[in-house]
Amino acid sequence: MVLIKERLCHKRVIVVVDDVAQRYQLNALVGERGWFGPGSRVIITTKDERLLLKVDRKFKVEELKRDVSLQLFSWHAFRDNKPSKDYVDLSNDVVDYSGGIPLALEVLGSSLSAKNKSRWKCVIDKLRIIPNHDIQEKLRICFDKLDDHKLQKTFLDLACFFIGRNKEYVSHVLEARCGYNPEDDLGTLSERSLIKVNASGEISMHNLLRDMGREIIHKESPDHPGKRSRIWQL
Secondary structure, eight states: OHHHHHHHTTSOOEEEEEEEOSHHHHHHHHOOGGGSOTTOEEEEEESOGGGGTTOSOOOOOOOOOHHHHHHHHHHHHHSSSSOOGGGHHHHHHHHHHHTTOHHHHHHHHHHHTTOOHHHHHHHHHHHTTSOOHHHHHHHHHHHHTOOOHHHHHHHHHIIIIITTSBHHHHHHHHHHHHSSOTHHHHHHHHHTTSOEEOTTOBEEOOHHHHHHHHHHHHTTSTTOGGGSSOOOOO
């Protein structure tokens, strides 16, 4: 910390602190504004909105728009900014599945590159039943970083049962199940971008996060649904 301050306190710099998960990381790298010279800019990326309480401005990164999603996917699948003529419909199916998440577009584009149409169709059909392993493993990091076991249980309940439900209704059900008011849990999940709550109180979750949560439950007992902790109707 002292070294950063001594070397940069008189310099105008741009500092990018990427994927911050804990407060101590910010304290160690950008603890005080005085560490950097006048006119400096510090850019922080994080999935946890609670870490941004003292910043001047906040920008929420939304999912990619459809046309941009198709371009990103095409660069990885075809090494071009648009899909090959015979693969337009299949590419649109993958873009729909990815829901504007760059990670999914890149992983699926790379995995489908150089495969024929028959294999594309097989992969897409499989995705509707079994989520892509590489995407799930990377998204699972967000779940594993929920350091409270009860918070993890709340996320799994939402993924399996309560997408599209009103927050007030969900709170009543979870309180009856867990024995405590889940308001703070729901707030934390929202701050960590794992759920969204719109102006009317409806809870939503990205489809890939939903699939990740349900896959965690599926793996509890792949061959015997009755032995899983949660069962839901698709």
